Amino acid sequence: xxxxxxxxxxxxxxxxxxxxxxxxxxxxxxxxxxxxxxxxxxxxxxxxxxxxxxxxxxxxxxxxxxxxxxxxxxxxxxxxxxxxxxxxxxxxxxxxxxxxxxxxxxxxxxxxxxxxxxxxxxxxxxxxxxxxxxxxxxxxxxxxxxxxxxxxxxxxxxxxxxxxxxxxxxxxxxxxxxxxxxxxxxxxxxxxxxxxxxxxxxxxxxxxxxxxxxxxxxxxxxxxxxxxxxxxxxxxxxxxxxxxxxxxxxxxxxxxxxxxxxxxxxxxxxxxxxxxxxxxxxxxxxxxxxxxxxxxxxxxxxxxxxxxxxxxxxxxxxxxxxxxxxxxxxxxxxxxxxxxxxxxxxxxxxxxxxxxxxxxxxxxxxxxxxxxxxxxxxxxxxxxxxxxxxxxx
Numbered sequence: 573x574x575x576x577x578x579x580x581x582x583x584x585x586x587x588x589x590x591x592x593x594x595x596x597x598x599x600x601x602x603x604x605x606x607x608x609x610x611x612x613x614x615x616x617x618x619x620x621x622x623x624x625x626x627x628x629x630x631x632x633x634x635x636x637x638x639x640x641x642x643x644x645x646x647x648x649x650x651x652x653x654x655x656x657x658x659x660x661x662x663x664x665x666x667x668x669x670x671x672x673x674x675x676x677x678x679x680x681x682x683x684x685x686x687x688x689x690x691x692x693x694x695x696x697x698x699x700x701x702x703x704x705x706x707x708x709x710x711x712x713x714x715x716x717x718x719x720x721x722x723x724x725x726x727x728x729x730x731x732x733x734x735x736x737x738x739x740x741x742x743x744x745x746x747x748x749x750x751x752x753x754x755x756x757x758x759x760x761x762x763x764x765x766x767x768x769x770x771x772x773x774x775x776x777x778x779x780x781x782x783x784x785x786x787x788x789x790x791x792x793x794x795x796x797x798x799x800x801x802x803x804x805x806x807x808x809x810x811x812x813x814x815x816x817x818x819x820x821x822x823x824x825x826x827x828x829x830x831x832x833x834x835x836x837x838x839x840x841x842x843x844x845x846x847x848x849x850x851x852x853x854x855x856x857x858x859x860x861x862x863x864x865x866x867x868x869x870x871x872x873x874x875x876x877x878x879x880x881x882x883x884x885x886x887x888x889x890x891x892x893x894x895x896x897x898x899x900x901x902x903x904x905x906x907x908x909x910x911x912x913x914x915x916x917x918x919x920x921x922x923x924x925x926x927x928x929x930x931x932x933x934x935x936x937x938x939x940x941x942x943x944x945x946x947x948x949x950x951x952x953x954x955x956x957x958x959x960x961x962x963x964x965x
Contacts, residue, residue, distance in 0.1 A: 597851060601823040604794045607767045609650055609723045610674030610695030614769060615794030615826040620852055621649035622843040623796075623829040624836040625678070630660035630667070637670045639836060644672050646840040647855050647887070650827065652676040652698060661688035668693035676725065683709040690716040696723040701759040702734060702752075714763045723767045726756045729800055730774035744774065746782040753787055769793055769827065773800035777815040784819050794826035801831060808832040809842050817846050854889030857945060860904050861894040868896025869914020870934060878938050888949040892941070893923075902928075910944050912937070 606616030614621055624643050628635040630653050643651055655661045655677045668675045676696040677689030683704045686697050690713075697717055704710050717724055730744035733752055741748040749772040760768050770793055772783040780799050788795060799815040802808035812830040819825050828846070830839045847853040859880060864872035876894055883892075893911035895901030898921075905911025905923035913921050918934040922944070932940045 599821060599823055599850065599852070602788055602795075602825075603792070604826055605766075605792050607723050607769060607794055608721075609676070609769075612649055612674050612695075614650075614723075618826070620820070620825060620847060621827040622647060622840055622847070622853075623650045623652060623676075623827055624648050624839040624843075625652040625654070625829065626836060630654055631657065631663050633663040633666045633670075636663070636667055640667070640671050640673075640675075642835075642837045643840055646837040646884075647844055648673055648837075648840045650674050650676060650696075651836075652678050652829075654678040655685050655689050655694075656680065656682075658685070658688065661685055661692055664689055664692040664694060668695075681705075683713050686713045687716045690720040690722050693720075694722060696725055698725045698727050700727060700732075700752075701756045710759055711763060714760065714765045717767075718765060723769065724760065724765065725796055726753060726760070726768060726770045727796075728752045728756070728770070728772045730776070730779060731800070744779065746779060746786050749774065749779075749783040750786045750790070754790065757791065757793070766793075769796050771796040771798060773798045773831075775799065775801040777811055780815050781818055784824055785822070788824045795824060797825040797828045798831055803833060805832055805834040805838060808834070812842065813846055813849075817850065820846070820850055820852060855887060856889065857883045857886050858889070858891045859894060860891065860908060862896050862900065864896050867899065867914075869916065869918075869920055870896065870937065872896040872914075875938060879941060882938070882942050883945055886945060886949050888952050890945070890948055890952060892945060894941075909948055910941065912941060 604615040606613050606618055612621060626636050626639050628639050630636055636653060640651055651671065651673055653667060653675060655664060664677060674695035676698050677694035678698045679686045679689060681703050686699055689697060699713065701710050704713055728749050730749060733744055733748055737748045737752055753770050753772050757770065770787065770791065772787055774780040774783065777799055784795060784797065797816045797819055799812050802811040808831065816828050828843050830842045832839050832842065844855050848858050859876060861876045862872055872894060879894065891908035893904040893908040895904055896914040898913050901913025905913060906926040909925060911923035915921055919931050920937060921928055922930050922932050
């Protein structure tokens with residue numbers, strides 16, 4: 573009995589009904605109040621946004637702007653830059669002016685950097701109010717944020733918890749992260765400031781997830797998700813997907829940043845892959861591909877690598893299946909906009925909108941698929957741009 577798959581154990585009519593309703597895909601999102609980060613809404617019923625952070629010296633405005641352009645092209649909704657020096661906040665004005673998305677100024681300890689960043693046009697200040705200093709300094713930062721229309725992100729991190737909390741709890745733990753966040757929230761709210769979001773990050777997946785779960789039950793502000801210092805491209809992607817993905821699946825989270833030791837545009841791409849996998853947001857081509865085996869009619873791995881590289885410019889949401897043989901290929905192709913399955917003698921079947929359409933030879937396959945995807949994207953974009961006709965028309 574336990575060896576049967578779910579579909580085999582349930583009568584076909586019930587499966588068909590579930591297939592159309594798909595209750596197992598429902599994600600009930602936590603209700604949070606909405607704030608604005610520049611022109612981008614965060615929280616409430618706004619789309620979950622994808623963030624990243626530049627790693628160029630902020631003082632080098634040209635290099636930072638160039639990196640921001642790459643992140644924007646990858647789909648970043650919000651971009652953070654570090655502002656540790658007066659020179660960096662001086663360059664921030666030019667950076668903000670050139671950016672097409674809201675810029676968050678990352679501030680640690682020095683309250684004057686926060687004042688300068690707010691005046692330079694930052695859409696949000698990433699601070700820990702408790703690290704800024706005296707009550708007067710905190711009051712000045714909040715006043716500058718309010719005067720300039722800045723949001724504030726409270727950024728609690730297991731690696732930089734306050735000394736008194738470490739002494740109280742003995743080590744970083746969910747309760748310590750949450751208490752730190754609540755202390756910082758209290759500072760802002762005591763000054764009547766409510767345009768804030770909160771992160772409680774840790775490099776340990778279990779610690780981060782538990783902290784976010786506890787905090788989500790105690791506050792109504794938007795939550796910024798992340799597993800900090802997650803690692804390199806592969807390891808960090810896995811850790812971030814587990815942590816961020818499990819929280820999003822539980823309905824927790826309003827904006828995300830995947831922290832990788834990789835170029836920031838890669839963080840954006842991974843962020844979108846997490847959202848696409850959960851059906852939360854779609855951007856660009858969603859590739860369904862097999863791991864390949866001896867049955868493959870073409871080199872699936874190299875083909876997918878080439879297609880993912882060449883299709884990065886496609887922003888329109890669509891799906892592409894690349895399967896090496898006809899075992900699962902036709903079934904996957906029925907569910908995607910464009911599909912290809914490996915055949916014999918170097919000839920492969922192409923599916924359009926789930927229906928067998930034509931064959932393509934090995935030598936032409938990648939170029940051919942790229943052209944099909946580009947044509948489909950143009951078709952979808954044209955349909956989207958077409959005004960809806962009224963009944964009278």
